[in-house]
Amino acid sequence: MQPTRYTLAERVSRSGVGLHTGEQTQVSLLPVPAGDRYFVRVDLPGKPEIPATLASVRQTQLATQLVGQGATVQTVEHLLAALAVLGITDVCIEVNGPEIPLLDGSAQDWTEAIAGAGKVAIAAPARELPGVSQPICLYQGDAFVAAIPAEETRFTYGIDFPVAPIGNQWYSWAASADTWAAEIAPARTFTLEAYVEPLRQQGWIRGGSLDNALVCGDRDWLNPPLRFANEPVRHKILDFVGDVSLLGFFPKAHFIAYKASHQLHVRLARQIASVPQPCPSTGE
Numbered sequence: 001m002q003p004t005r006y007t008l009a010e011r012v013s014r015s016g017v018g019l020h021t022g023e024q025t026q027v028s029l030l031p032v033p034a035g036d037r038y039f040v041r042v043d044l045p046g047k048p049e050i051p052a053t054l055a056s057v058r059q060t061q062l063a064t065q066l067v068g069q070g071a072t073v074q075t076v077e078h079l080l081a082a083l084a085v086l087g088i089t090d091v092c093i094e095v096n097g098p099e100i101p102l103l104d105g106s107a108q109d110w111t112e113a114i115a116g117a118g119k120v121a122i123a124a125p126a127r128e129l130p131g132v133s134q135p136i137c138l139y140q141g142d143a144f145v146a147a148i149p150a151e152e153t154r155f156t157y158g159i160d161f162p163v164a165p166i167g168n169q170w171y172s173w174a175a176s177a178d179t180w181a182a183e184i185a186p187a188r189t190f191t192l193e194a195y196v197e198p199l200r201q202q203g204w205i206r207g208g209s210l211d212n213a214l215v216c217g218d219r220d221w222l223n224p225p226l227r228f229a230n231e232p233v234r235h236k237i238l239d240f241v242g243d244v245s246l247l248g249f250f251p252k253a254h255f256i257a258y259k260a261s262h263q264l265h266v267r268l269a270r271q272i273a274s275v276p277q278p279c280p281s282t283g284e
Contacts (some may be wrong), residue, residue, distance in 0.1 A: 004121050005089040005090055005122050006087050006090070006120065006122065007031045007089070007090045007091055008031045008088060008119060009031065009117055009118035009119055010031065010118065011028060011029065011030050012029050012113045012116065012117045013026060013027065013029070014026070014101065014103065015027070015101060016102060017102060017207040017212070018075060018098070018100065018207050019075055019189070019208055019213070020075065020099060020203075020205060020206060020207065021074075021098055021099045022207035023099060024101075025096055025097030025098075025101050026095070026096050026101075027093060027094065027095045028094040028095075029083075029091055029092075029094075029117070030093075030094060031091070032091060032092050032122075033122055033123075033124075034090055034124040035090055035092070036051065036052070036053075037051075037080070037088070037091050038051045038052055038068075038093065039051075039052065039066065039068075039093045039094075039095055040094045040095070041071040041073065041095060041098075042094045043096040044071055046069075048070060049069060050069070050071060050073050052076065052080055052093070053246055053248065054247065054266065054269055054270055054273055056068050060243075060261065060263040061262075061263075062204055062205075062262070063075040064077045064242070064246075064266065073095055073098060073099065073100065074098060074100070075099050075102065076242070077242030078100070078107040078110060079093070079107070079110050079242075080245045080246065081241040081245055082107045082110040082111045082114055082180075082185065083110075083245070084242075084249075084250065085177055085180045085184075085241065085245075086111065086177055087177060088114060089248070089249075090122055090124065099207075102208075102213070103212065104188060105188035105189040105212040105213045105214070106185060106186050106188045106235070107184070107242075111180065111181050111185040115181070131251045131252065131253075132149050132251045132252070132253035132272060133149060134149065135147070135148045135149070136268065136272065138264055138267050138271065140260075140261075140263075140264055142258075143258060143259040144258050144259075144260065145255070145256070145257045145260045145264045145265060146255070146257075146268075147253040147255050147256075148253060148254045148256065149252070149253055149254075150252055150254040153174070153250045153252055153253060153254075154172060154173065154174045154175060154253075154255065155237045155240055155241060155255045156172040156254065156257070157171055157172075157233050157240060157258070157260075158233070158258040158259065160258075161216075161232075163216055163219075165217075166216055169232060170233065171233045171234055171237060173237055175250055184237055186228075187231050187232075187234035187235040187238055188213065188231060189212075189213045189214070189235055190214035190215070190216060190231070190232045190235060191213060191214075191215055191216070192215070192216050192217075193215050193216060193218075196215065214226065216232075236257070236260075239262065239265070240257055243265035243266050244265060246269055247269050247272060247273055251272060
């Protein structure tokens with residue numbers, strides 16, 4: 001059973017530029033008596049609602065995009081991660097454009113806004129929720145994601161990039177609202193300098209800048225200093241948390257990923273929500 005459900009104690013708003021669309025948008029987080037987490041596109045006729053659920057995921061290339069009632073909203077993972085870790089289970093998220101603003105590239109501002117607003121318990125029924133009773137593994141080339149039954153919820157991530165400032169990094173975080181703001185929320189999105197122009201030619205990262213994303217060259221970062229020596233892998237955990245939060249809760253499990261993507265994160269969450277496939281046995 002899910003524990004007590006919470007909404008915000010008061011409305012909060014933030015505005016900024018979307019990473020991929022380059023559009024300026026405003027987001028308002030509103031308390032609700034019940035209704036789970038959902039987005040409302042207030043700029044569109046009829047103000048269509050988009051549930052923040054796995055069923056709403058439309059695409060996962062470079063960010064997670066949700067669809068509902070013919071409308072879309074993308075780059076939702078940082079905001080959803082902050083809401084979930086801080087225990088906000090029910091909230092209306094109004095946005096006046098197609099993308100959640102990137103702010104400084106991390107979840108720090110969202111975390112501060114949500115914590116500042118506070119939360120209140122709501123009289124909504126608890127729900128039966130799926131858990132992780134056996135290991136689940138998904139692979140794509142040498143990348144993988146896994147969920148292993150555990151006594152606590154933990155996220156472990158590994159990355160490997162062919163540039164010296166990043167290289168191979170691993171980090172493990174025991175999911176907790178107490179450590180979120182210090183260990184994960186401040187970690188900013190990043191890319192390689194070599195990727196910037198090709199991505200822009202394909203219509204991506206139109207709102208990206210050295211103010212909202214870390215950019216890494218072959219030998220150095222273009223916009224130091226980093227907030228952590230291993231800030232890139234911590235940001236990957238942030239993204240992983242946001243995507244898994246589309247379940248509506250965090251199962252007690254050890255989530256592990258290596259060189260993964262939003263696509264693999266979401267596939268793992270879908271396996272948990274349906275009938276999970278166990279990891280193949282390697283024998284003894």
